[in-house]
Amino acid sequence: MRLIVVGAAGRMGRELIRTVAETDGATLVGAIEREGAAEIGADAGELAGAGPLGVEVTDDALPVFARADGVLDFTVPAATVAFAELAAQARIAHVIGTTGLSDDDIEKLVAAARHAVVVQSGNMSLGVNLLAALTRKVAAALDADYDIEIVEMHHRNKVDAPSGTAHMLGRAAAEGRGVEINDHSVWTRRGHTGERKRGDIGFQTLRGGTVVGDHTVCFAGPHERIELTHRAEDRGIFSRGAVKAALWARGRKPGFYSMADVLGLGE
Numbered sequence: 062m063r064l065i066v067v068g069a070a071g072r073m074g075r076e077l078i079r080t081v082a083e084t085d086g087a088t089l090v091g092a093i094e095r096e097g098a099a100e101i102g103a104d105a106g107e108l109a110g111a112g113p114l115g116v117e118v119t120d121d122a123l124p125v126f127a128r129a130d131g132v133l134d135f136t137v138p139a140a141t142v143a144f145a146e147l148a149a150q151a152r153i154a155h156v157i158g159t160t161g162l163s164d165d166d167i168e169k170l171v172a173a174a175r176h177a178v179v180v181q182s183g184n185m186s187l188g189v190n191l192l193a194a195l196t197r198k199v200a201a202a203l204d205a206d207y208d209i210e211i212v213e214m215h216h217r218n219k220v221d222a223p224s225g226t227a228h229m230l231g232r233a234a235a236e237g238r239g240v241e242i243n244d245h246s247v248w249t250r251r252g253h254t255g256e257r258k259r260g261d262i263g264f265q266t267l268r269g270g271t272v273v274g275d276h277t278v279c280f281a282g283p284h285e286r287i288e289l290t291h292r293a294e295d296r297g298i299f300s301r302g303a304v305k306a307a308l309w310a311r312g313r314k315p316g317f318y319s320m321a322d323v324l325g326l327g328e
C-alpha cells in the first residue's frame with residue numbers, strides 16, 4: 062500500500078516514517094510538512110533515522126496525494142481538516158491521529174468520509190482501545206455511587222488538554238453509564254467548588270518531562286476504588302496502530318471508522 066506521512070518532521074511523523082519503512086506491504090511514497098518548514102527537501106528516511114528512502118519532504122501535497130493509497134495524519138486540527146478534503150478528492154484512506162479536534166472539525170471529517178475511508182481515533186494503541194472497552198463495561202456494571210475521574214499525564218510539549226484519549230475514555234464511561242458526556246463533564250476545579258455532584262465525570266491533566274502518555278480511569282466508590290491504567294512507553298504503539306488501520310482500510314467502502322472497528326473490539 063502506497064502511504065503518505067503528513068507532519069513528517071513531527072514526533073509522530075518521524076515515528077510513522079520508521080514504521081512504514083519496516084512494515085511488509087507498506088511503502089512510503091510521500092512526506093509532507095508545513096510550508097516554510099526547515100525540513101522541506103530532506104530525505105524523509107534520513108529525517109526519521111531510518112536511512113535514505115528516496116522520498117523528499119515537500120509542502121506540495123496535491124501531486125503526492127494523486128499517487129498514494131492512504132495518508133497517515135498526526136498533525137494539528139486545521140491541517141487535518143484540509144488534508145481530509147484532499148484525501149476525499151483523491152479517494153484515498155485517511156488515518157487521523159490528530160487530537161484537539163472540535164465538533165465542527167469532526168463534522169467536516171464525517172462529510173469527507175462520504176467519499177473515502179476515514180479512520181479517526183484519539184489513540185491508536187491496542188492497549189488504550191482495550192482500556193476504553195473495559196471502561197465502558199465497568200461503568201455499566203457500577204452505579205453513580207462510584208465517582209468517575211480520568212487522570213492523564215503527557216510530555217511538556219503537548220499542546221491540547223485534556224488528551225484525545227481522556228476524551229475517548231470519558232465518552233466510553235458515559236456510554237457505559239447511559240448518560241450524555243457533555244451533561245456530566247467537569248474539566249477544572251479551583252477554590253470553593255462545593256461538594257462533588259453525583260454522576261459527574263472529572264478530568265485531570267498533568268504535563269511534564271518526556272512522558273509518552275499515561276491514562277487512569279478511577280471509579281471511587283464507598284470504601285473502595287477501582288483504577289484502570291494504561292502507560293505508553295514508546296510512540297511505536299501509536300504508529301504501528303496507524304499503519305495497521307491504513308492496511309485495514311484498503312478496499313473498504315467509504316465511511317467514518319474508529320480504531321475499535323480496526324481492532325474488532327466493537328463499541
Ligand SMILES: NC(=O)C1=CN([C@@H]2O[C@H](COP(=O)(O)OP(=O)(O)OC[C@H]3O[C@@H](n4cnc5c(N)ncnc54)[C@H](OP(=O)(O)O)[C@@H]3O)[C@@H](O)[C@H]2O)C=CC1
Nearest residue numbers: 068071072073094095135136140158159160183184185299
Ligand atoms: N491518536 C494517537 O494515537 C496519537 C495522537 N497524537 C496526536 O498527534 C498530533 C501530533 O503529535 P506530535 O507528533 O507529538 O506533534 P508535533 O508537533 O511533534 O508534530 C506535528 C507536526 O505537524 C506539522 N504540521 C503542522 N501543520 C501542518 C500542515 N499544514 N501541513 C503539514 N504538516 C503540518 C508540524 O509542523 P510545525 O511544528 O512546523 O508546525 C509538526 O511537524 C497531536 O494532536 C497529538 O495529540 C500523538 C500520539 C498518538
Ligand SMILES: O=C(O)C1=N[C@H](C(=O)O)C[C@H](O)C1
Nearest residue numbers: 160183184219224225226274
Ligand atoms: O500528544 C501526544 O503525545 C499524545 N496524544 C494522544 C492524546 O491526546 O491522547 C495520544 C497519546 O496519549 C499521545
